[in-house]
Amino acid sequence: xxxxxxxxxxxxxxxxxxxxxxxxxxxxxxxxxxxxxxxxxxxxxxxxxxxxxxxxxxxxxxxxxxxxxxxxxxxxxxxxxxxxxxxxxxxxxxxxxxxxxxxxxxxxxxxxxxxxxxxxxxxxxxxxxxxxxxxxxxxxxxxxxxxxxxxxxxxxxxxxxxxxxxxxxxxxxxxxxxxxxxxxxxxxxxxxxxxxxxxxxxxxxxxxxxxxxxxxxxxxxxxxxxxxxxxxxxxxxxxxxxxxxxxxxxxxxxxxxxxxxxxxxxxxxxxxxxxxxxxxxxxxxxxxxxxxxxxxxxxxxxxxxxxxxxxxxxxxxxxxxxxxxxxxxxxxxxx
Amino acid sequence: xxxxxxxxxxxxxxxxxxxxxxxxxxxxxxxxxxxxxxxxxxxxxxxxxxxxxxxxxxxxxxxxxxxxxxxxxxxxxxxxxxxxxxxxxxxxxxxxxxxxxxxxxxxxxxxxxxxxxxxxxxxxxxxxxxxxxxxxxxxxxxxxxxxxxxxxxxxxxxxxxxxxxxxxxxxxxxxxxxxxxxxxxxxxxxxxxxxxxxxxxxxxxxxxxxxxxxxxxxxxxxxxxxxxxxxxxxxxxxxxxxxxxxxxxxxxxxxxxxxxxxxxxxxxxxxxxxxxxxxxxxxxxxxxxxxxxxxxxxxxxxxxxxxxxxxxxxxxxxxxxxxxxxxxxxxxxxxxxxxxxxxxxxxxxxx
Numbered sequence: 001x002x003x004x005x006x007x008x009x010x011x012x013x014x015x016x017x018x019x020x021x022x023x024x025x026x027x028x029x030x031x032x033x034x035x036x037x038x039x040x041x042x043x044x045x046x047x048x049x050x051x052x053x054x055x056x057x058x059x060x061x062x063x064x065x066x067x068x069x070x071x072x073x074x075x076x077x078x079x080x081x082x083x084x085x086x087x088x089x090x091x092x093x094x095x096x097x098x099x100x101x102x103x104x105x106x107x108x109x110x111x112x113x114x115x116x117x118x119x120x121x122x123x124x125x126x127x128x129x130x131x132x133x134x135x136x137x138x139x140x141x142x143x144x145x146x147x148x149x150x151x152x153x154x155x156x157x158x159x160x161x162x163x164x165x166x167x168x169x170x171x172x173x174x175x176x177x178x179x180x181x182x183x184x185x186x187x188x189x190x191x192x193x194x195x196x197x198x199x200x201x202x203x204x205x206x207x208x209x210x211x212x213x214x215x216x217x218x219x220x221x222x223x224x225x226x227x228x229x230x231x232x233x234x235x236x237x238x239x240x241x242x243x244x245x246x247x248x249x250x251x252x253x254x255x256x257x258x259x260x261x262x263x264x265x266x267x268x269x270x271x272x273x274x275x276x277x278x279x280x281x282x283x284x285x286x287x288x289x290x291x292x293x294x295x296x297x298x299x300x301x302x303x304x305x306x307x308x309x310x311x312x313x314x315x316x317x318x319x320x321x322x323x324x325x326x327x328x329x330x331x332x333x334x335x
Numbered sequence: 336x337x338x339x340x341x342x343x344x345x346x347x348x349x350x351x352x353x354x355x356x357x358x359x360x361x362x363x364x365x366x367x368x369x370x371x372x373x374x375x376x377x378x379x380x381x382x383x384x385x386x387x388x389x390x391x392x393x394x395x396x397x398x399x400x401x402x403x404x405x406x407x408x409x410x411x412x413x414x415x416x417x418x419x420x421x422x423x424x425x426x427x428x429x430x431x432x433x434x435x436x437x438x439x440x441x442x443x444x445x446x447x448x449x450x451x452x453x454x455x456x457x458x459x460x461x462x463x464x465x466x467x468x469x470x471x472x473x474x475x476x477x478x479x480x481x482x483x484x485x486x487x488x489x490x491x492x493x494x495x496x497x498x499x500x501x502x503x504x505x506x507x508x509x510x511x512x513x514x515x516x517x518x519x520x521x522x523x524x525x526x527x528x529x530x531x532x533x534x535x536x537x538x539x540x541x542x543x544x545x546x547x548x549x550x551x552x553x554x555x556x557x558x559x560x561x562x563x564x565x566x567x568x569x570x571x572x573x574x575x576x577x578x579x580x581x582x583x584x585x586x587x588x589x590x591x592x593x594x595x596x597x598x599x600x601x602x603x604x605x606x607x608x609x610x611x612x613x614x615x616x617x618x619x620x621x622x623x624x625x626x627x628x629x630x631x632x633x634x635x636x637x638x639x640x641x642x643x644x645x646x647x648x649x650x651x652x653x654x655x656x657x658x659x660x661x662x663x664x665x666x667x668x669x670x671x672x673x674x675x676x677x678x679x680x681x682x683x684x685x686x
Contacts (some may be wrong), residue, residue, distance in 0.1 A: 119593055123476035127592060153379065165684050201646045205595050206466065210474055213592040220449060237381040263484050265590070268546030277639045281411065281647055288400055289654055301391040304672060311681050318677030319389055 002031055020040050021048035026181065029053065039080055056080065085167050086160050090153055093309075096176030098149040104184045105225045111192030112221055121199075127214035129266050131258045140222045140251045144229055147243040154234050155312045169309055183297075187228070191290040195220045200287050202278065211266030212273040215255055220283060222251045224290045231294060234313070238241050377642045389676070390669040394662050401659035408421045408651030411640055417671055420468065421613070424631040426623055434496035435624040446619045448630065449614060458607040463635050464537055465597040466522060473517075473591040482515035482588065488553045502564070513578065513588075519562070521587050523570030523616040526600060526632060527616040530607055537601035543585035552578040552585055564656055569621065 003012050005027075013024060021038075025048050029036045038048045043065040049055030050069055057070030058077060067073040072083060095331035106239050116127050126133060132140075160166055201223065230244055259270040274281050302310050354664065375381050429448035430436050439446075483490040483499055496503035499514035528535045558581070559574040572581060579585075586598050607613065615632060623630050635642050679685060 053377070075545050085539040110557075120476065121472045121473040122470075125474050125476045125479055151379065151381070163679075163682070165682070198650065199580065200593070201650075202644060204593060204646075205597060206642055206644070207465070207597055207599060208592050209589045210479070214349070235383040237383040239381070240359065243352055248589070260552050262488070265479070265482075265484070267551055268544055271546065272544060278641050278647065281640075281651075285404075285647075285650055285654060288404070288658075289650075292654070292658065292661070295393075295396070299665065300668075302388055303390065303393075303674070304668070306681065308683050311677070311679070313387060314583060314677035315679060318676075 006032075006153070013137055017048050018044040021045065022051040024048075024223065025051045032309055034319035039077065041077075042066060044128055045061065051235055058228075082157070082161065085164055086157050089155070089167055089170055092152050092170040093175050094149050094152060096180075097152075098145060099143065099176065100184050101229065101232075104188045104228070105145075105187060106137070108192050108195070108225055109221050111188060113215055114194050115192065115196040116217075125174055127210050128218045129214060129264065131264075132214070132218045133252055136218070136222070137254070139254065140247060141225055144226060144240075144244045144247050147240055148229060148233055151239060152233055152235055153238065154309055156316055159312050159316050163312060166308055166312055169307065171210060174307060174309070187294055190293060191224050191228070192221075194290045195224060198289065199282055202282055208273075210261070211269035214266070215259065215270045215273060216279060218284065219251065219255060220286045223248060223283070223287055227287060227291055228294060231291065231298065232327055250329075342412070380445060382488060390665070394669070395547045395663050397658045397665065401655045401657075401662060403656065404445045404655030408648045408653075409653055410648075411651060412639040412645060412648030414638050415643055415645050415648055418636055418640075418643040419458045420453070420633065421452050421454065422567045422614075422631050422633050422637040423450055424629060425450050425451055425617060425619070426628075426630040429617060429619040430624070436622070437618075439622040439624055448617045448619045450615045452615075452634070454607050454609055454613060457609050458634070458636050460602075460604050460606050461538075461637065462603040462607060463633075463637060464526060464528070464600045464603060465633040465635065466524060466526075466600050467597040467629075467631040468522075468623065468628060469595045470559035470626065471591075471596070471623065472594050473596065474593065478516050479590055481509075482513070482517045482604060484551065486510070487513055487551060487556065490553065493556075502568075505563060509560050511563075512556060512558055513561070515586070515590050516568070518584060519568040521569035521572075521584055522598070523620045524630065525618045525620075526541050529601060529614045529616070530573060530605075531611050534604060534612070535603055538604055539601040541582075542599045543582045544589070547585050547589065548579050548582070552581070554579045576640050603634075619685060 013020075016024070021040075022045070025036050025038055028034065029052070035054065036052040037054040037056065038052035039056040039058065040046075041060050043064035045057075045066050046069040049057060049066060054072070056071040057066035057068070057073040059067045059073050059075060073221065074083065080266070113126055113128065113133075117124060155166065195217060198223070199213060199220075203213060204210055226244055226248055233240060233244075255270050259266050259268060261267065306314075345647055371377070418514055424489065425448060429446075429450075430438050438444050481491070481502065483495050483497075485495050493510050493512055496510050496514040498515075499511070502511060503514045504510055528537055528538065546669045554577050556578045557576070558574050558578070561574075562568070562571045570583070590599070613634065617632070619630075621630065640647065674681065
């Protein structure tokens, strides 16, 4: 039965009891590693909805039992199309990117601290003040992540509905896979090396104090990590602008505040080091050097090996120049 | 392609999302609709910029970085070349015997040592005199914590020496001011500078940060019980001078970031001409021999880039050159393999 069913593109079952409905879903779910979705509107669909990975209930003619048992509920069957093609696609893209980005940004920061340990006779001194280390995940890099994870979209609703096959990018794991993870980690490694070693070589035999150099490392890490996010943001609205640039400004303010507390060893360090021209030159070259590989890889892959999503983005931008062919969708959609 | 390129269409526009929801069929009665109130934010239709990387932007970005960085690199290299720096390592030559540790720890040996240097170029005042120490981990975790900042500022906090162990209290449990290993290991070599035989004064005022002198070290705190234990780690302090004026101590207590570091000893406020002989009489008191460190004397002029350091100039030139070559590379690639933007025939199911 299973072999026959999987050979067909559509299978119709009629006169099915509720338990058999659940059994059909279980058959597919247990024998393959595909995701299953069940949609139904009546009480006899409840067991099927609960058996599937994603259960969708319709709130309508036959009452509310299906809705209470489901993960998502809608008003009409045709709303399934935007649920999958639009919201499902957006959620996949956002989640995939956010998970990869979170690993990357924490790895970058921790690796900078790690390289310093090599030069403190392997004792675990942190040049970056403890307050800054704490605030790194709480304040310096958290808010842009959250805002981008909520608001960023790679393609607009109309494009996704016009080209349903774009949904296939999620099915092929294009936004979250091992290759992307390894690439992310390599970028974290490179950027941490840049952030650590450029000031190291510049200040190697000078009078620089631990707190001053720590401030430079902290500020450089935060700027680099946020620049990486900025380069990957697809849709810039005013909220994202405020949070990304505002976070960098908040970091600078926090560094000033921390270095104005006389009890801490870093008292006055940021005022002193920001007055030197070398600090600003180093900041500029650190940010640019860290970003060059990412930018080059992005430019190369987006132009020479474009993914469908990339072509979709270009279609959106240049639709006045090219004729957009709407592929056939039997249901009338609302946009 | 060339035509497009020179048109320089920067496809960086912000667009208004012109997507308002169509009315659903059969809905018009406000009493029976459950539709939530429309807002751009909740429907995720905020107006947004959708920047896209086009060949023009990529090449322009790399070329701009290259064009900006190469001059900065050249200016930095030039500034670094202008700095005149004399470095003379003296720890090995100043102790002629084999048992260096014993020599240094013996308080009766004569530790005077004379060092001569010839100035290669004209040095404009102020000329900074530094001591350069190598192999001294001022950033060691236990060392960095071994101090009491509260004690340095407030007389009433003199007893707060818990972090300073083992240099916290004397044998009779009296608090040491300033306590801790950082203060205990204060550098104590002294330098007397003669230029062409004439004694030149080294100004030891204002060598510490103003913020430290005013706010971190108290004006009414005097050293007490300092370096009175069995093990002498470094200099002794004049007990009648308050801590805010003990500038050598303040400079030393700003712990260095890396194991090779220099600290400001003083400034020479006269110019030194080329080919002048600078003779420095050193009191070689400080013990860097027991841990394999080294000491050196540095005379250096100042510039906006700090001391003599070619690294920043070389780094800028390298990155600038790399970006220019990437711009060239991308230009060639774009001319060789061109594709149209936004062409649906490139979608994977249409190819």
